[in-house]
Amino acid sequence: MTTTPSYKNGLDVPRIRADFPILKREVKPGVPLVYLDSAATSQKPTPVIETLDRYYREYNANIHRGIHKLAEEATAAYEEARDKIRRFVNAKSAREIIYTRNTTEAINLVALSWGRANIGKDDVIVLTEMEHHSNLVPWQMLAAEKGARLEFIPVTDGGELDLAALDRLLELKPKLVSFTHVSNVLGTINPVAEIAAKARQISAVVLVDGAQSVPHMPVDVQALGVDFYAFSGHKMCGPTGIGVLYGRQALLEAMPPHYGGGDMIKRVYLREFKPNELPYKFEAGTPAIAEAIGLGAAVDYLKSVSLAAIQAHEKEIIAYALERLEEVPGVKVYGPPAEKRGGVAAFTFDGTHPHDVAQVLDADGIAVRAGHHCAMPLHDRFDLVATARASFYLYNTTGEVDKLVEGLYKVKKLFG
Numbered sequence: 001m002t003t004t005p006s007y008k009n010g011l012d013v014p015r016i017r018a019d020f021p022i023l024k025r026e027v028k029p030g031v032p033l034v035y036l037d038s039a040a041t042s043q044k045p046t047p048v049i050e051t052l053d054r055y056y057r058e059y060n061a062n063i064h065r066g067i068h069k070l071a072e073e074a075t076a077a078y079e080e081a082r083d084k085i086r087r088f089v090n091a092k093s094a095r096e097i098i099y100t101r102n103t104t105e106a107i108n109l110v111a112l113s114w115g116r117a118n119i120g121k122d123d124v125i126v127l128t129e130m131e132h133h134s135n136l137v138p139w140q141m142l143a144a145e146k147g148a149r150l151e152f153i154p155v156t157d158g159g160e161l162d163l164a165a166l167d168r169l170l171e172l173k174p175k176l177v178s179f180t181h182v183s184n185v186l187g188t189i190n191p192v193a194e195i196a197a198k199a200r201q202i203s204a205v206v207l208v209d210g211a212q213s214v215p216h217m218p219v220d221v222q223a224l225g226v227d228f229y230a231f232s233g234h235k236m237c238g239p240t241g242i243g244v245l246y247g248r249q250a251l252l253e254a255m256p257p258h259y260g261g262g263d264m265i266k267r268v269y270l271r272e273f274k275p276n277e278l279p280y281k282f283e284a285g286t287p288a289i290a291e292a293i294g295l296g297a298a299v300d301y302l303k304s305v306s307l308a309a310i311q312a313h314e315k316e317i318i319a320y321a322l323e324r325l326e327e328v329p330g331v332k333v334y335g336p337p338a339e340k341r342g343g344v345a346a347f348t349f350d351g352t353h354p355h356d357v358a359q360v361l362d363a364d365g366i367a368v369r370a371g372h373h374c375a376m377p378l379h380d381r382f383d384l385v386a387t388a389r390a391s392f393y394l395y396n397t398t399g400e401v402d403k404l405v406e407g408l409y410k411v412k413k414l415f416g
């Protein structure tokens, strides 16, 4: 019997857990929630919930257009949150922070605007085999529209990008290299700065899907040397319905707006319009005001805990989880060793369907995800239809890993 180690990284997990009201929940009487699905969406701490509540109770108003007290307060909070996010990822200017609904919309924005203006027939776009559908399908749509070519950096058996293949692909002079920072299935942390530096040498534009990185580790878009970086609020303790596209100002300035409507214009005539300045050019219509302000509160919260400490904590948890999962006969975890991955473990369990695994675990209050995790081509790569996935965050404990493992032994008993 393995014993639960004490944490070495200094994160006060019991205190953190007390910040998340939902973690006190029992999914049925006497069965506490064991939430191991933060890669899908994270739980929300009290300061974020209270920020949303306060907005609606005290200063709900539409932004930018109103000259009254509430509109001024709402506008100030909305823009303050943008600046918090700018500092959080170290963008040079708040103009480079575009609010979107989520990572998916941020990537689609680049495809619809930059892509349509810059990708032509036979142009090459380099992606990887480990992409989430949200960094795949928008490029498939653009490639079909423009007659462009998609090429892919392969994934090794160990779940890492084959960087030797990248060198060959860069000889094709791609216009865009777009890839995930951290795989939502394998947990692989990709060497973003290294790939971006190589892509820059051939003047390719670099987009990084940061959905699984920004919530879990310090991210500095300038140090990484990327052109675009996309992430979602709901995976980083923030509300749903708000995400971010970071874009280098010079690129964003040159891009046409992708949606038309209110707020994205400076002047409208009957037959034409002049687009607004950044970032508003890309924020047509009434935005997710409460959610943006809530995301600002989430950023404050994560900073107060420290991203470096969160990353160290997750490293401990995933190292322990990999060790314990390997003990269970029939469990196969995909992806690299703990030192090369974030807090995600996707696995198969003998012949038991991942949905059955998830259902048995659910009976004990253990929430994991089962399916293709929006990464069907990656599952094809490993000859899989589906996996079960446990994913960890700042509030998870090694005790919860123990519960997962106990649950898997139950699965084994039930399904033989």
Ligand SMILES: Cc1ncc(COP(=O)(O)O)c(C=O)c1O
Residues within 6 Å of the ligand: 039, 040, 102, 103, 104, 105, 132, 134, 135, 180, 182, 183, 184, 209, 211, 212, 232, 374
């Ligand atoms: C790596 C990765 N990219 C993109 C997304 C899409 O995020 P959203 O659904 O918030 O747009 C996810 C969500 O699971 C993800 O894990």
